Amino acid sequence: MASSPSEFITPPPVVVESKGFAGNLPQRHTTDRLFQVAAWVATAIAIAVLGWLLYDVFSQGWGRLDWPFLTSFPSRKPENAGIVGALAGTFWVMIIVALVAFPVGVGAGLYLEEFATDSGLTRLIEINISNLAGVPSIIYGLLGLAAFVRLLEPITGGRSVLAGALTLALLVLPIIIVATREALRAVPEGVRLAGLAMGGSRWQVVWDHVLPAALPGILTGVILALSRAIGETAPLIAIGALTFVPFTPGCTEGFPFVNPLDLVRCPVNVVQSPFTVLPIQIFNWVSRPQKAFHENAAAAIIVLMAVLVLMNSVAIVLRHRFRQKG
Numbered sequence: 001m002a003s004s005p006s007e008f009i010t011p012p013p014v015v016v017e018s019k020g021f022a023g024n025l026p027q028r029h030t031t032d033r034l035f036q037v038a039a040w041v042a043t044a045i046a047i048a049v050l051g052w053l054l055y056d057v058f059s060q061g062w063g064r065l066d067w068p069f070l071t072s073f074p075s076r077k078p079e080n081a082g083i084v085g086a087l088a089g090t091f092w093v094m095i096i097v098a099l100v101a102f103p104v105g106v107g108a109g110l111y112l113e114e115f116a117t118d119s120g121l122t123r124l125i126e127i128n129i130s131n132l133a134g135v136p137s138i139i140y141g142l143l144g145l146a147a148f149v150r151l152l153e154p155i156t157g158g159r160s161v162l163a164g165a166l167t168l169a170l171l172v173l174p175i176i177i178v179a180t181r182e183a184l185r186a187v188p189e190g191v192r193l194a195g196l197a198m199g200g201s202r203w204q205v206v207w208d209h210v211l212p213a214a215l216p217g218i219l220t221g222v223i224l225a226l227s228r229a230i231g232e233t234a235p236l237i238a239i240g241a242l243t244f245v246p247f248t249p250g251c252t253e254g255f256p257f258v259n260p261l262d263l264v265r266c267p268v269n270v271v272q273s274p275f276t277v278l279p280i281q282i283f284n285w286v287s288r289p290q291k292a293f294h295e296n297a298a299a300a301i302i303v304l305m306a307v308l309v310l311m312n313s314v315a316i317v318l319r320h321r322f323r324q325k326g
Contacts, residue, residue: 060299061301081296087303089278092165096165109181132174137234161270161272163239171228222315230304
């Protein structure tokens with residue numbers, strides 16, 4: 001039976017008018033421009049405030065920066081005070097924080113993202129890690145006081161460099177773990193499937209292919225974590241870090257100037273030595289009423305920013321090299 005030509009004619013589309021949507025493009029474009037202006041104004045205000053703070057710090061502290069300031073110990077006379085004890089303490093604390101937090105944080109992130117099964121315990125750990133990233137730093141200080149200063153005193157030496165570094169390592173561990181997991185998720189799934197298809201084990205694929213590809217993102221998280229750790233004061237005050245230290249860690253005899261790495265002249269165990277750090281020294285000077293101590297605090301802030309920029313620069317160079325290799 002032959003079909004009529006009308007059966008092959010496509011009916012026109014039915015246009016349904018939506019009563020809840022109004023395509024007012026001029027109004028939406030105006031709103032978009034207003035949002036852009038608001039974003040630029042907020043950015044300009046933030047940059048202006050930062051510039052004003054930097055100008056205030058440099059105008060007060062630049063004239064105080066000299067070699068005696070960097071190689072002298074704190075003093076009740078502001079013109080004789082220096083930061084060598086706090087600078088050495090910051091150096092040792094950050095070295096231990098990096099040595100502890102980096103392998104533990106990256107290892108935990110690797111396990112949770114690549115090897116852990118989806119179970120109730122794993123989900124509970126993930127929720128706790130996300131919550132710990134927002135816990136106030138003073139809580140970590142109280143935890144460090146109870147665990148590292150009192151409970152593990154025979155190992156850490158009490159209120160020591162090791163206790164302070166372990167406390168800060170706990171503080172930054174959630175940041176490193178979350179950054180590691182996000183960097184691993186950014187690696188395409190095809191990399192894992194290709195490695196498994198070639199006969200590699202799960203560990204070989206992760207170690208040889210996934211981890212090198214994710215390492216630049218992991219180092220970004222480590223940079224942020226260490227940047228937070230170097231400026232923390234509250235946890236170290238909670239565990240009892242000293243505010244007046246006339247010696248470098250491990251050198252309790254108080255030499256005029258001691259290289260922080262000079263373990264020959266510093267026979268005392270460095271990690272179990274009392275200490276202070278630059279943020280605590282700055283806090284101590286700022287709380288003094290004399291203007292000269294405020295100038296010392298500004299100079300110490302400049303040194304702290306220089307150490308932070310140097311530390312971040314090294315990490316950025318390493319990240320760039322790993323990214324090029326990938």
